Amino acid sequence: MDLRYGAEHEQFRVVVRDFLARCWTKGGDAAEFRQKAVAAGYLYRGIPKRFGGSEQPSEILKARIITEEFARARAPMEVKGNGVQMLVPTLLECGEEWQKEQFVPKTLTGEYRWAQGFSEPGAGSDLASLRTRAELRSGQWVINGQKVWTSYAKQCRYMFALVRTEPAAPKHEGISYLLIDLDQPGIDIRPMKQINGGIDFNEVFFTDATTPEHWIVGRRGEGWKISKSLLKHERNMLGGIDRSDAMFESLLKLAQRSTIEGECAIKVPWVRDRLAALKAELEVQRYSSMIQLSRELNGEGGGVLQMMNKLVQSNFAAAVAELSNAIIGDESLISPIGNEKPGNERWVNQYMNSLAAAIAGGTSNIQRNIIAERGLGLPREGEKA
Template sequence: MDLSYSKGYEDLRAEVRGFLAERWSPAEDRDTIRAFRLDSIAAGYLYRSIPARYGGAEQEADPVAAQVISEEFARASAPGEVQGISTEMLIPTILERGEEWQKQMFVTPTLMGDMVWCQGYSEPGAGSDLASLRTTAELDGDHWVINGQKVWTTGGHLADKMFLLARTEPEAPKHHGISYLLLDMDQPGVEVRPLKQITGTAEFNEVFFTNARTPADWIVGERGEGWSVSRSLLRHERLMVGNPARSDALFRSMKKLVSTITIDGRPAIESPEVQQRLVQLEGWLETQRCSGYYQSTKELKGESTGTLGLTNKLNNSNFAQRIAELVIDLIGADSLLAPNPESGKRPGNERWMNQYMGSLGIAIAGGTSNIQRNIIAERGLGLPRDPLISDDRS
């Protein structure tokens, strides 16, 4: 099996490398990063699949070219596309299912990070069984009036807007009575209450709606068809979580740390046990990478990625957890150190405990690992459906 890139792609790599050497020098400030992103879009490197009229680079679909570009951006630690819920989940959905005016209004500012969204799906009692959600939206003239509660809303305290699922047809069967709405967070009817996590931070929120209002046409897809819109979004969420580039970056960062740690006065990297675990992890990573290449090839040919495409999220969350476990085993109590309250200085290694706890969260977000296994078993392997459960998040 020859996994090297063809000459055309190696030429592209050299071109991207030249561009980065000329245009990118590490910077923190928002304006420099923004200008660099705009240059990168103009060069055809970022947001390649998004039409130019919505702020993208509008390039022909070529997953291998996209892979080469993202490898080079990662190598240079240059800011690539804005990542996260807004760009990787909402934007593909608006492009797929939204009205033209919605694309014009929401896509460009979101791509540039100027408009930040949160996802209002889960509710108390409606997570895996999402279709049981009870938040309601009723039309009142030219506005929807929304009442109810969401939970686990990542970044809700920072978001400008929310995409949410609400029940608009209370009489319809549960999957058919839901609509997919967009909402301004900054209004009296929306109350955001942060949830303090075990890590000490508060990234999630409860969000309460009391007669919150949103214009009648801030709906994606038809009224009552939000369930099918949300299905395309979850597919994007799982692709986002399953991206092998994330595992790669994590593995490199772990390897760098492990090469600086000592055990009983000797470099940890010389310990046979550590070596064995590293080799196992590298094996997983290479498997994921090859699986990524295989899936890209299939996509290039317009073929289905089959069962393999269903396994990405599960594999990626398992991998992140194993990496963090290895580091925590090696650095022990260091992983528990909090930032010094006087100097505010961070000891540095606490990020691995956060990484570990975060990896447990990733195994739940966007459809739990149990649900993923059900999907792989039923849709991928053709096994019978478990008669005792209903996997509504699939």
């Protein structure tokens, strides 16, 4: 297998590096830089120009080179968050033209921030059991119910949510996908204090809250089908090799600067053994991503390997966090919350976030079921093979 880029792509890399050298300085204006990067065709490549993207052909290797070079220069990539990474692809795939025109451009710039209204008490892994309802009255959806584990809802202006609009229909067929303005009476957002003292999550209560009838994505009762499209984007967002690379590099630096009983941690045999095992897992992820990339270039689907990405990355994050806590020892008992310049205790957050990663975007057990049933063709529990 030849893993080198061809001459054409290496020339493209030179052009990207030249652009970054001219247009990006560390600490510069990220919004202004993103505008230049979009104009040059480097950001939001798959989004039409009329919606604020650069509308470039689908060229997987060029997209990969852009990611590599922007990371090397530590230049801003696309705005992060639910809006750009989850809602925008869903609207482009399933939304009406006016929805794309109204919501996509300002979401790309970060002016519109979006919360995800999916999970509810009693409807987490079994999301189709959700009970938040919306009734159509005089051209408005009237919404009542509760969402939970809603990330950064206090900082968001809008929410995309799954709600039950057809109570008599089977549970998967009675759900619709609504866009909701959170700045209105009838919506109560309550922060949830986490074990580390942070308040990244919220409960959201709806009491006769409203949204216009046409703020529905797809048709009534199609929300479950649309949500599967959205969750595909979320799981791709959560399962990339770049995240694993960054985590391992941070862990390696931690081991290089830490000491265990007076000896540099990276020289301690049990630390070296566990680092070597993690490095091997990282390389397995890397070559799996290369196989998937090759299949995409050949017009093939990612198959079962793509289904495994999120689960593998979640397991890797947990193993990295576990070793980091073992390296820092008693410092793992210190909370980073409230510290202006947290030191090694920031790894406590890494550990707690790794536990959350096994839940967000579909729990690890749900991922295993998807891999078994859809990827390997195994029977569902209780079914005969």
